[in-house]
Amino acid sequence: MPRITLPDGSVKEFDKPVSAREVAESIGSRLAKAAVGAKVDGQLADLSTTLDRDCALAIVTEQTREKQPDPDALFLLRHSAAHVMAEAIQRLVPGAQLVYGPPLETGFYYDIAFPEDRPLKEGDFEAIETEMEKIVKEDRPFVRYEIPIKYGMEKLKREGSKYKIDNAKRAIDGGAKSLSWYVTGFPATVHVADRFGEQLHLAPGVVVDKMEKAPDPLAPGASTLMSYPRQLVVRDEDIIKTSMPVEDRSPGNWEDLCRGPHVPSTGRIGAFKIMSLASSYWHGDETSDRLTRVYGTAFFNKKDLEDYLHRLEEAKKRDHRVLGRQLRLFHIDDTVGQGLILWTPRGSVVRKELQNFIGAELKKQGYTEVFTPHIGSLELYKTSGHFPYYKDSQFPPIIERNALEELCNEGCSCAEMIHRVAGVSARLAAGLNERTGATTITPDRVLPDDQLIEGFMLKPMNCPHHARIFASSPHSYRDMPVRLAEFGTVYRWEQSGELNGMTRVRGFTQDDAHLFCTEEQIPGEVQGCLSLVKTIFATLGMRDYRVRVGLRDPDSNKYTGSAESWDKAEAACIAAAESLGVSFTREPGEAAFYGPKIDFVVKDVIGREWQLGTVQVDYQMGNRFDLSYIGPDNKPHRPVVIHRAPFGSMERFCGVLIEHFAGAFPLWLSPEQIRVLPISEKSLDYARSVQDKLAAAGLRSSLDDSNERVQAKIKHGSEMKVPYLLVVGPRDAENNTVSVRAFGIEKDLGAMPVDEFVTAAAEEYSNRGASTVAARFQ
Numbered sequence: 001m002p003r004i005t006l007p008d009g010s011v012k013e014f015d016k017p018v019s020a021r022e023v024a025e026s027i028g029s030r031l032a033k034a035a036v037g038a039k040v041d042g043q044l045a046d047l048s049t050t051l052d053r054d055c056a057l058a059i060v061t062e063q064t065r066e067k068q069p070d071p072d073a074l075f076l077l078r079h080s081a082a083h084v085m086a087e088a089i090q091r092l093v094p095g096a097q098l099v100y101g102p103p104l105e106t107g108f109y110y111d112i113a114f115p116e117d118r119p120l121k122e123g124d125f126e127a128i129e130t131e132m133e134k135i136v137k138e139d140r141p142f143v144r145y146e147i148p149i150k151y152g153m154e155k156l157k158r159e160g161s162k163y164k165i166d167n168a169k170r171a172i173d174g175g176a177k178s179l180s181w182y183v184t185g186f187p188a189t190v191h192v193a194d195r196f197g198e199q200l201h202l203a204p205g206v207v208v209d210k211m212e213k214a215p216d217p218l219a220p221g222a223s224t225l226m227s228y229p230r231q232l233v234v235r236d237e238d239i240i241k242t243s244m245p246v247e248d249r250s251p252g253n254w255e256d257l258c259r260g261p262h263v264p265s266t267g268r269i270g271a272f273k274i275m276s277l278a279s280s281y282w283h284g285d286e287t288s289d290r291l292t293r294v295y296g297t298a299f300f301n302k303k304d305l306e307d308y309l310h311r312l313e314e315a316k317k318r319d320h321r322v323l324g325r326q327l328r329l330f331h332i333d334d335t336v337g338q339g340l341i342l343w344t345p346r347g348s349v350v351r352k353e354l355q356n357f358i359g360a361e362l363k364k365q366g367y368t369e370v371f372t373p374h375i376g377s378l379e380l381y382k383t384s385g386h387f388p389y390y391k392d393s394q395f396p397p398i399i400e401r402n403a404l405e406e407l408c409n410e411g412c413s414c415a416e417m418i419h420r421v422a423g424v425s426a427r428l429a430a431g432l433n434e435r436t437g438a439t440t441i442t443p444d445r446v447l448p449d450d451q452l453i454e455g456f457m458l459k460p461m462n463c464p465h466h467a468r469i470f471a472s473s474p475h476s477y478r479d480m481p482v483r484l485a486e487f488g489t490v491y492r493w494e495q496s497g498e499l500n501g502m503t504r505v506r507g508f509t510q511d512d513a514h515l516f517c518t519e520e521q522i523p524g525e526v527q528g529c530l531s532l533v534k535t536i537f538a539t540l541g542m543r544d545y546r547v548r549v550g551l552r553d554p555d556s557n558k559y560t561g562s563a564e565s566w567d568k569a570e571a572a573c574i575a576a577a578e579s580l581g582v583s584f585t586r587e588p589g590e591a592a593f594y595g596p597k598i599d600f601v602v603k604d605v606i607g608r609e610w611q612l613g614t615v616q617v618d619y620q621m622g623n624r625f626d627l628s629y630i631g632p633d634n635k636p637h638r639p640v641v642i643h644r645a646p647f648g649s650m651e652r653f654c655g656v657l658i659e660h661f662a663g664a665f666p667l668w669l670s671p672e673q674i675r676v677l678p679i680s681e682k683s684l685d686y687a688r689s690v691q692d693k694l695a696a697a698g699l700r701s702s703l704d705d706s707n708e709r710v711q712a713k714i715k716h717g718s719e720m721k722v723p724y725l726l727v728v729g730p731r732d733a734e735n736n737t738v739s740v741r742a743f744g745i746e747k748d749l750g751a752m753p754v755d756e757f758v759t760a761a762a763e764e765y766s767n768r769g770a771s772t773v774a775a776r777f778q
Contacts, residue, residue, distance in 0.1 A: 003054045017052035020045065021264075024059045034061040036263045037076045044072055046144060046261040062300045069304065078103035080142060080262040081132075081272050081298035086110050087184060087254040088131035089294065093118050098256060099163040099282065099291055106308070107297030111280050113163065113289060120292050125274040132272060139267030140185045140253070144260055152179030156257070163282070164257045171259065182262060185253030271305035272298040284495045314606045320658035321501040327663050327720060329654075329671070330502060339499045339506030341651050346671035349700065350657070351650050353669050355487055357768070358511055358646065361535060365528055367483040367513060372465035374489060375456045378421070379428065383624055384464040385440070385593065387457065388422040393492050397421055399455040407453070421455065423447035435623040437562070458491040463643060466514040467625040470639070475629040480639065481517035481525055487650070488512050502655030509650045515642040516627070519568065522640055526576040526598075526615060529644040533600055533613040534580070536646050539768055540657065544603040549577050550590030559593055565619035569640075570596045572617055594620040597643075604660045612653060616643040664721040664743055666769040667761065674701040674761065675722045676738075677713040679729040686733035690726060690754055697762045718743065724761065724773060742774040749777040 004012045004023055012026060020038035024031050024047070037060040038045045044060070051057065060072045082101035085108075090096050093114060101110030114120055147155065149172060156165045156179075168179050263269070275295040282289040299305040316322075324330045329347035336342060343351060359369075378397055381387035387394065399421070407417060422445060429441035459465065466484045475482060489509045498504055515525050537545060551570050552559045559566065573596045577584040591597060597616035601609050621627070622638035631637040647653040657665070667673050674694055678687035687703055694701040704713045710727060717725045726738040727748070737751040752760075752773075760773045 002051050004051060005054075005056045007056075007058045014051075017050050019047065020049050020051060020057060020059065021047040023051065023057055027059070031059055031061070035059045036061060036073050036268055037261055039072065044075065044261055046142070047264050048144065049261075069300075073300070075103050076261060076263045077269060077300060078108040078298050079260075080266070081269050081296060082108040082110050083142070083182065083184060083254075083256055083258070083262070084132050084135050084266055084269060084272075085128065085274065085294065085296050086112070086256065087135060088128050089120070090254075091131050092124065092127055093120065096120075097161055097163060100167060107275065107295060109293050109295045111282075111291045111293050113291055120277060120294065122277060128274050129272070135184070136266050136269050136272075139265050141265045142260075142262035143183045143185070144180055144262075145183065146178045146180045148178055149176070167257060176259075179257065180259060181255050182258045182260060183253055183255040184266060268300070269298055270300040271302040272296060273305060273309070278497075280497055284497065286496065311606050311608070315608065315659070318606070318659040318662045319501075320503070320655040323658050323663040324501065324655075327658075327671070329658065332501070337506070338496060339494055339504075341502060341505055341507070347654070349671040350654055350665065350669050354647065354650065354653070355511070357539070358532075358536065361532055362483075362485050362513070365483070365532065367485040370466065370469055370484050370486050372459075372462060372469070372486060372488055374459060374491075376459050376465060378455045378457060379424075380464045380468070381457055381460075382424050382428065383432065384467070384621070385624060386460060386464070389593075390460065394460045395458045395491055395493050397455040397457055399453060403453055403455070417453065420447060420451055420453045423452050425449055425452060431626070432624060435626055436620070437623075440624075459488075460492055461490055462486055462488040462510065462512045463514055463621065463641070464625070466512075467621055467627060467641075470514075470516050471625060471627055475516075475639075477518060477629055477631045477637075480629055481515050481521050482639075483513060483515045485511075485513040502651040502658075505649075505651050508652065510645045511647040511650065512643075512645050515644070516622075516629075516639040517642065518629075518631075518637070519640055522568075522572045522617060522642070523575060525642050526572055526617065527579065529615045529642065529646075530576055530580060530598070532644075533615070533646045536613070537600070537602065540660075542602045542604075542660065545582065546601050546603075547577050547580060547582055547584035548590070548599050548601060549573050549584055549586050550592070550597045550599065551586055551588045552591045552596065553589035556589065559591065562619075566596070569617040569619055573598050573615075576615075592616055592618075594618045602656070604656070608659075610652075610656045612648045612656065613646040614644065614648060617641075618643060665723075667723045667764050667772070668766075668768045670721075670723050671700065672702055672720065672722050673699050673765070674724045674726060675717045675720075676701060676703045676726045676728060677710055677717065678703075678705065679710045679727060681707075683729050683733055687728050690728060690738060693754060693758050694761070697758050699758070699761055699765060714741065717741075726757070740773065740777070742772075745774065749774065752776075 002014050002017060004014070004018075006012065006027075012023060014023075020040070021032060021035065024035045024038075035047055038047055038049060039058040039060060040049060040051065041055050060070060060076065062070060062073050064070050079102070082103065086098050086101055089110075089112065090098070095115040095118060097113040099111040099113060101108060112120070149168075153165070153168060156168055171179065273296060275297055278293040278295065280291045280293040281287075282291060297305070297308065299308065324347070327346065328344050329350065330344055331342040332338065332340070333342060362369075375398065378387060387397075412420075424441055424445050424447070426446050426448075429446045432440045465488075466486070469484060470482060487509050489507060491507050494504060494506050499506070515529075517525050537543065549570075551573075552566055570591075574586070577598055595616050595618040597614055599611055600613040601611050603609050618641040619638075621641040627639055627641075628636035629639055657669075665671075676687045676691050676694075678684050684705055687705070691701050691703045704716070706713065708716075714725060714727070721743055723743050725741040725743075727741065728738055732738055732751065732754075735751070736754055738754050738757055739751050740749045740757065741747075742749060757773065760771075760776060764770075764772050
């Protein structure tokens with residue numbers, strides 16, 4: 001008797017197990033027709049999923065109630081499109097071996113190992129899409145079946161794909177109790193051996209419980225079991241144990257090892273396109289098998305696909321990597337290292353203006369600036385908890401030279417060295433465990449002092465350094481809050497394939513700050529952080545954004561600290577988000593290990609979303625670093641720490657800004673604000689006098705004294721996206737004026753007295769675009 005709770009709070013009761021589709025049908029035929037999937041207790045699932053217990057159910061359709069594309073529906077669609085693309089590719093290249101093919105936010109990809117004599121080329125895209133069209137028109141269902149691990153592994157070994165065997169082992173290591181496949185069509189025959197070896201032939205959709213004999217699929221009426229969509233479930237009591245793998249499938253059907261879920265059938269894939277090819281490596285290891293990553297995208301209708309492709313074309317024009325080279329803003333040099341940004345003189349202007357802007361706002365809020373080194377001791381990061389738990393995101397430790405030589409001479413193995421590097425002293429373990437009130441450091445990590453390996457790390461974050469600054473002097477409750485700010489450069493290890501211009505790098509500078517405060521001060525300090533983010537977004541014209549509050553997952557043990565402190569921190573974040581006046585979502589499982597966080601997701605002018613600013617409330621750092629202040633009761637108290645970074649990182653933020661503005665920065669941010677263009681050599685002296693006045697007013701200007709015609713000079717200035725071009729000739733010299741051209745306005749705005757222009761431009765610079773020179777001509 002499953003009781004199904006629907007999103008509106010209503011409950012439906014059934015006298016037997018039902019599928020999610022049947023629940024949708026019981027609500028209404030229109031909903032059942034529109035349904036593409038379901039969410040069972042918050043987990044995305046197939047419509048064919050059997051509901052045999054009490055649960056919460058939401059039916060997933062193409063659009064949300066707000067008539068926006070449903071991200072869950074697109075996930076299902078794109079996961080299914082990846083299967084369709086893989087089937088089409090294997091039709092064209094029979095020797096292609098599938099590795100894995102996940103959906104993405106904007107599409108999907110499949111990593112595939114192709115025969116050396118038949119690599120995939122962009123010229124194959126049309127043929128692949130033609131095959132995909134055939135599969136979509138066939139409207140074949142996606143049918144899931146599960147096999148016990150033992151028999152599933154036997155099946156994979158017979159098929160001989162080391163990639164799928166590896167995928168299965170990873171699923172088993174992740175806790176899978178069985179292995180699942182998806183057939184695009186129907187399994188024709190399932191062979192099941194009972195405990196006595198008797199063969200039972202089951203039709204798809206038949207549920208075998210406690211090994212009771214099922215109907216013969218060839219018997220009259222058996223075809224009714226083939227009505228789709230059905231989920232093939234073969235079980236012995238609660239765990240699938242004794243079924244043999246599917247051996248035969250209907251002609252033309254195709255299958256893939258997959259966890260799912262998927263849309264009901266291939267016919268639901270309304271529009272798709274193969275986008276590009278890229279090289280990848282098995283497990284991301286450059287020393288392992290080289291693979292081909294085939295990217296595609298899919299939508300429920302052609303209009304959405306066309307809109308997306310249009311946005312992509314617009315995005316290409318705004319690509320910060322292209323514009324960064326064109327405008328000479330930054331450089332990435334293989335000799336220096338991938339993922340490491342070289343800021344050019346022009347790009348440094350943009351970065352410095354942003355730093356000056358936020359620096360002025362920080363002064364208003366009572367921040368003090370600090371500077372910390374680029375490395376820190378391993379013990380510092382063991383204390384904070386970042387090492388070794390986040391070692392995959394960090395550069396390897398830097399071990400002292402003498403220690404390495406001694407270890408080599410001792411014949412120390414790599415495994416032993418790693419264990420000793422990650423080890424902690426009994427003193428540190430006892431202190432951390434006592435202060436945190438938990439087994440923060442497990443006994444297996446505690447080593448004698450003479451076995452510990454000391455070293456350093458390129459700092460992955462600034463907070464441990466700031467904690468030590470706070471601890472370096474005594475504090476009273478009267479001093480609180482203590483707000484420490486730093487433009488600190490940190491280093492994270494990213495796989496080569498994940499690097500992307502300025503937006504995904506290995507070294508970046510955060511506009512970082514840590515606020516050490518009392519519990520009572522948390523709401524006000526979080527509000528101050530959020531107001532700073534809002535000021536930044538408003539000044540930069542980023543008004544379309546949403547907020548997400550990352551909360552802890554109550555079923556996870558990755559979080560440190562007491563439930564009581566987490567409740568307080570989460571309540572503060574939710575209350576602050578509610579005060580913003582913009583939509584926000586609560587996202588369990590997205591908190592940092594030390595506390596909840598508020599992230600700002602900004603939508604740019606072509607509809608793309610970027611996660612930028614963040615604010616985090618941390619009750620754990622004070623315990624880990626034994627921080628304290630003296631309260632009104634003359635006793636020590638732990639401070640609460642608020643982490644905040646409105647820009648996130650200067651590199652990522654500037655990369656986003658380049659694309660947001662398409663390289664045409666507002667005057668205050670533009671590396672070159674004004675360019676003076678004399679129409680001939682006769683006007684050169686006057687042009688120089690104009691430039692001198694601009695420089696005296698603190699404006700960044702240049703003089704184009706080349707011998708080119710003035711139209712060519714205008715073209716060059718426009719290509720560099722200079723906000724204002726001042727054309728000067730003999731008449732301007734006689735009248736002490738300049739002829740003004742503004743970027744984006746393809747005409748001469750008219751003449752203006754030079755002093756008036758300088759005053760207006762200086763005002764536009766100082767008020768960061770609240771008033772503009774161009775507006776004076778309207």
